[in-house]
Amino acid sequence: MSTATPETPEASPRYALEIRGLRKTYAARGGEGEKEALKGIDLSIPRGSIYGLLGPNGAGKSTLINILAGLVNKTSGSVRIWGFDQDTNPRMSRASIGVVPQELHLDPFFTPREAMEIQAGLYGVPPAERRTEALLTALGLGDKMNVGARSLSGGMKRRLLIGKALSHSPPVLILDEPTAGVDIDLRRQLWDYVRELNAEGVTIILTTHYLEEAEEMCDRIAIINHGDVIADEPKSALMGRLDSKTMTIVPMTALDVVPAELAARTDVSTTLTVGGALAMTYSRSHASLGSLLDLVHSAGVEIRDVTTSEASLEGVFLDLIHGNDQ
Ligand code: ADP
Numbered sequence: 001m002s003t004a005t006p007e008t009p010e011a012s013p014r015y016a017l018e019i020r021g022l023r024k025t026y027a028a029r030g031g032e033g034e035k036e037a038l039k040g041i042d043l044s045i046p047r048g049s050i051y052g053l054l055g056p057n058g059a060g061k062s063t064l065i066n067i068l069a070g071l072v073n074k075t076s077g078s079v080r081i082w083g084f085d086q087d088t089n090p091r092m093s094r095a096s097i098g099v100v101p102q103e104l105h106l107d108p109f110f111t112p113r114e115a116m117e118i119q120a121g122l123y124g125v126p127p128a129e130r131r132t133e134a135l136l137t138a139l140g141l142g143d144k145m146n147v148g149a150r151s152l153s154g155g156m157k158r159r160l161l162i163g164k165a166l167s168h169s170p171p172v173l174i175l176d177e178p179t180a181g182v183d184i185d186l187r188r189q190l191w192d193y194v195r196e197l198n199a200e201g202v203t204i205i206l207t208t209h210y211l212e213e214a215e216e217m218c219d220r221i222a223i224i225n226h227g228d229v230i231a232d233e234p235k236s237a238l239m240g241r242l243d244s245k246t247m248t249i250v251p252m253t254a255l256d257v258v259p260a261e262l263a264a265r266t267d268v269s270t271t272l273t274v275g276g277a278l279a280m281t282y283s284r285s286h287a288s289l290g291s292l293l294d295l296v297h298s299a300g301v302e303i304r305d306v307t308t309s310e311a312s313l314e315g316v317f318l319d320l321i322h323g324n325d326q
């Protein structure tokens with residue numbers, strides 16, 4: 001092992017996290033071959049942000065989080081947490097981050113108070129500086145401090161895990177799928193709490209496969225798919241991409257070319273489907289369905305049927321992957 005070079009703690013680094021060329025290949029297991037879960041990820045997460053890592057199941061989100069948490073060993077690449085390199089300064093980098101894992105795993109034999117105290121102890125927080133009661137109260141677990149973890153509901157367990165992640169007061173908090181299986185009321189409470197933490201200066205990174213969640217909470221969103229980052233931009237820019245909608249016109253007689261009037265439009269992307277229907281993708285903020293129907297009509301196409309579909313996260317993935325309209 002190389003001797004750790006002491007690094008000067010940065011009070012306020014520009015980036016809470018800097019990830020470079022991060023790769024993870026899982027060894028083969030039970031009949032499956034090796035799995036390249038992360039294929040060389042670069043991400044710079046600004047201090048103070050609420051940053052969303054969005055992606056479908058299996059994209060590699062938890063792998064990334066678990067590497068940050070020190071639970072999974074990376075194959076290659078570098079990670080700096082709060083300015084501290086994970087390899088050369090593991091202690092400081094670990095102290096700078098709190099991670100709420102995806103699985104609701106808690107030792108059933110400890111009460112929330114005990115679980116919090118043990119966690120604080122693991123991080124070397126002296127008893128006088130522990131925040132067990134304050135955190136549990138803030139998380140709405142004030143009356144559950146001394147019950148067995150077994151009797152906690154899923155939502156309570158999630159909150160206790162957040163408390164544990166915060167027990168050493170890290171400047172960076174990571175939540176892996178925090179609202180999976182959580183009801184609407186609790187989700188709202190969680191978000192309010194997360195926003196409060198962020199207002200106090202904690203950088204928040206959350207993963208989700210719910211687009212609405214990323215939309216509501218995050219100021220910047222990265223999309224990850226099959227182990228690659230395929231978008232990393234301010235929420236407003238990403239949402240702009242989602243503004244698209246597709247209308248499919250089934251004509252009385254199948255078409256074999258896109259009518260010139262439609263092909264010439266730059267605000268609509270028109271393609272033919274296999275069945276000779278017109279698929280028109282347009283931006284809702286720039287074109288209305290009515291004006292498009294008028295256009296189709298004036299191109300002499302007789303309409304048998306019309307269907308529309310909203311842009312979906314899948315649509316955005318497809319867009320990004322194929323560099324084309326959905
Ligand atoms: P996400 O959190 O985005 O759903 P994961 O990081 O959990 O994705 O998984 C990414 C890929 O790595 C998936 O194909 C998953 O099956 C695989 N994977 C995850 N953990 C392991 C493991 N311990 N061993 C082998 N493959 C794994």
Ligand code: MG
Binds near residue numbers: 061062102176177
């Ligand atoms: Mg996951």
